[in-house]
Amino acid sequence: MKYSGLYNCLTTVYKEEGLKKLFLGGIHPRFMFNTFNGMMFLFIYDRFMYKINEANNPRRNTFN
Numbered sequence: 001m002k003y004s005g006l007y008n009c010l011t012t013v014y015k016e017e018g019l020k021k022l023f024l025g026g027i028h029p030r031f032m033f034n035t036f037n038g039m040m041f042l043f044i045y046d047r048f049m050y051k052i053n054e055a056n057n058p059r060r061n062t063f064n
Helices: 006-017 019-024 028-056
Strands: none
Touching: 006 019
């Protein structure tokens, strides 16, 4: 078994491949891209649903 844990895996890849390969190789770029896209989707969806609910149920201003 080449790796004995997460920390050992990261240090071994860093020693053998370098810093560029550690952060920009393999699944990391795709994972970061999908995470960013997911966050943007949820943010936009949340704002959209808020505006739809606000249009369907307008709040009354009780201070006037």
